[in-house]
Amino acid sequence: MNFKLFSAALATTALIAIAPASAQGVKIGILNDQSGVYADYGGKGSVEAAKMAVEDFGGEVLGGKIEIISADHQNKPDTAVTIARKWFDVDGVDMITELTTSSVALAVQDLAKEKKKIDIVVGAATSRITGDACQPYGFHWAFDTRALAVGTGGALVKAGGDTWFFLTADYAFGYSLEKDTSEIVQANGGKVLGSVRHPLNSSDFSSFLLQAQSSKAKVIGLANAGLDTANSIKQAAEFGIVQGGQKMAGLLMTLAEVHGLGLKAAQGLVLTEAYYWDRDDTSRQFAERYFKRTNRMPSMIQAGTYSATLSYLKAVKAAGTKDTDAVAKKLKELPIEDAFAKGKVLENGRFVHDMYLFEVKKPEESKKPWDYYKQLAVVPGDQAFPAAKDSGCPLTK
Numbered sequence: 001m002n003f004k005l006f007s008a009a010l011a012t013t014a015l016i017a018i019a020p021a022s023a024q025g026v027k028i029g030i031l032n033d034q035s036g037v038y039a040d041y042g043g044k045g046s047v048e049a050a051k052m053a054v055e056d057f058g059g060e061v062l063g064g065k066i067e068i069i070s071a072d073h074q075n076k077p078d079t080a081v082t083i084a085r086k087w088f089d090v091d092g093v094d095m096i097t098e099l100t101t102s103s104v105a106l107a108v109q110d111l112a113k114e115k116k117k118i119d120i121v122v123g124a125a126t127s128r129i130t131g132d133a134c135q136p137y138g139f140h141w142a143f144d145t146r147a148l149a150v151g152t153g154g155a156l157v158k159a160g161g162d163t164w165f166f167l168t169a170d171y172a173f174g175y176s177l178e179k180d181t182s183e184i185v186q187a188n189g190g191k192v193l194g195s196v197r198h199p200l201n202s203s204d205f206s207s208f209l210l211q212a213q214s215s216k217a218k219v220i221g222l223a224n225a226g227l228d229t230a231n232s233i234k235q236a237a238e239f240g241i242v243q244g245g246q247k248m249a250g251l252l253m254t255l256a257e258v259h260g261l262g263l264k265a266a267q268g269l270v271l272t273e274a275y276y277w278d279r280d281d282t283s284r285q286f287a288e289r290y291f292k293r294t295n296r297m298p299s300m301i302q303a304g305t306y307s308a309t310l311s312y313l314k315a316v317k318a319a320g321t322k323d324t325d326a327v328a329k330k331l332k333e334l335p336i337e338d339a340f341a342k343g344k345v346l347e348n349g350r351f352v353h354d355m356y357l358f359e360v361k362k363p364e365e366s367k368k369p370w371d372y373y374k375q376l377a378v379v380p381g382d383q384a385f386p387a388a389k390d391s392g393c394p395l396t397k
Contacts, residue, residue: 025064026316028054028309029087031080031108032098032123034072037201038226040256042123042301044070046098048293049302053309061316068309069093075100075200077107084108088115094322095120097141097308100301102126102173109138116324118331120308123301125225125252126176127391130350134393137328139349142304142340143274145173147384148251149181151272151357155377156219156249157188165217166195167208167232169224177223177251193217202228205235213241225252230260237265254299258372263363266372270359275300275340276373279356286339297370300340307340343381348393352381 030047033039047070054066069091073080080099087093088111096112099105100123112119113135120139121129127144164185168174174197182192193215196208209232212220220241222229229250236248250257253271277287277297286306290298298306315330316322332345336353343353358373366372388396 024062024092024322025066026061026095026313026322027067027069027091027093028312029084029091029093029096030068030070030098030305031073031083031087031096031104032070032100033075033226034070036075037228038075038100038123040260041226041254041299042098042100042305045290045294045296045298045302046123046305049290049298049306050097050309052290052293053306053313057310057313061313062320062322066313073101073104075104077101077103080104081107081111084111085115088112088117094118095312097312098122098301098305099124101171102128102176103171105129106133106172109133109135112137118312118324118328120312122304122308125173127180128172128176130346130348130388131392132394134348134391134395136395137324139308139331139345139351141308141351142300143252143272143355144350144385145177145180145252146386147274147355147379148177148272149184150384151355151377151379152249152251152270153181153184153221154188155357156247156270157185157190161219161247161249162190163217164190164192164219164221165212165215166192166221166223167205167212168195168197169228170197170199173225173252174223178221181221181223181251195223198224198228200228203231205232206239208232209236209239209241213239213244213246217246219247219249221249221251222253223251226257227260229253230257233261233265233269242268254301255297255370255372256299258360259296259370263361263366263372266360267362268360270357270376272355272357272379273300273373274353274355275303276356276358276375277303278371278373279375282339303340307336307338310338311336346385346388346391347396348388348391350385350388350391352385354381355379355384 105124319326341353
């Protein structure tokens with residue numbers, strides 16, 4: 001045997017064995033709704049935003065390429081878990097993000113804990129993600145039901161909307177948004193007169209809206225999202241609910257739904273978002289780049305996916321490894337400042353940043369395409385989101 005060749009082969013084998021940590025690159029999965037009720041809300045636009053983050057980062061990390069893959073979970077937790085399991089076990093995905101739909105996000109977060117992989121939820125809202133359902137490798141990025149409740153719910157009660165009736169999506173997100181908003185309404189001296197639940201992706205809201213109308217509540221809180229919110233508002237107009245003196249509160253609305261409705265239908269709606277394209281120079285610069293690729297301005301979900309992807313890559317670089325514990329630690333240590341937001345990540349995985357209360361402009365107030373919002377207030381991050389010790393997350397006890 002040629003011992004020099006044998007020794008060289010052993011050395012090569014040893015190098016291959018340690019190479020994955022330094023030269024394997026990173027694979028990120030964007031898992032969201034690309035064909036259903038939330039397709040405009042995040043959808044393929046979030047995939048494009050993630051690709052922008054990779055390009056801005058430089059396309060490589062730890063000596064290897066960064067790859068983005070995506071799939072449509074169709075708002076089905078079992079479908080999402082099947083995809084995520086294959087991604088983790090077979091395809092070598094290191095991190096999954098976006099995760100529109102709270103039931104999906106909770107299911108994938110459980111799997112990520114089992115597989116010791118990082119998930120960064122952007123498009124789902126339930127505050128349980130960094131509350132009682134928190135886990136060491138789970139993060140929540142753009143907003144949650146509590147932040148929306150503090151912004152929209154708190155503002156409307158203080159403005160005189162002290163009686164509420166909820167139209168609620170019949171799954172985890174809707175329940176969480178109704179609960180969190182009810183608590184804020186009551187804490188500010190308001191009353192909840194009742195609620196009704198509707199199926200996800202409902203086409204007919206007439207019976208639910210009639211119940212809300214007959215409650216005589218000053219505010220009808222829409223604890224739904226995407227096309228469900230848009231269709232609720234359209235059908236409410238047919239019943240003359242707003243003309244009758246009741247106010248519609250879109251508790252989770254983004255620029256995508258306002259664009260779909262048009263200013264004539266959406267004018268006067270009060271809503272809370274983490275990002276608006278025309279808020280400052282940084283948001284405008286990012287939005288203009290995004291528009292050139294998609295012919296749309298980004299929603300807070302799409303801008304949030306950009307931020308989540310970029311922040312993960314920065315954490316991998318800072319850690320010098322893809323090891324999940326090391327990267328999760330860096331995500332919680334590094335300050336976040338990018339085109340989406342500026343802030344910090346708490347021990348429970350909650351990214352804390354300012355939220356913004358907006359009112360949708362009247363058609364005559366809009367001066368250019370996509371000029372939809374006027375800012376009413378800034379909700380500081382430490383008011384929008386609870387401290388980690390008050391979140392209900394077992395990791396903080």
